[in-house]
Amino acid sequence: MTHDVILFGKRAVPLDNRAKALNSRSRLTNRLRDLSDDLDFRRRWKYVSYIELWSDAAIFRYEDGTKWYLNIS
Known part of the structure; x- marks a missing residue:
């Protein structure tokens, strides 16, 4: 199973697009651009190890197993 990679700053994090929709990927990219400051x-972001992308939310998984949900709609 191959995953996409999302780049932000100097880090690349694996991305699993569970929604299978390209517009959710573009909404996540736009949301990350908004959060750049x-x-x-x-x-x-320094501790994110994996991202699951759904239709309206991105789930950031950290190295210690915790999760953070980001609304991208």
Whole structure:
């Protein structure tokens, strides 16, 4: 099973697009672009190990097993 990779800053994180829709990927890209100046998001991004993308939300999985849900609609 191959996954996409999303680039933000200097990190590349595997992305599993569960929605199978290209517009959800573009909405996530736009949302990340909006959060590029958010210091709290940049701190969280350092520890993201995997992203699941659904139709209206992105689930960021951290190295310790916790999750963070981001609304992308």
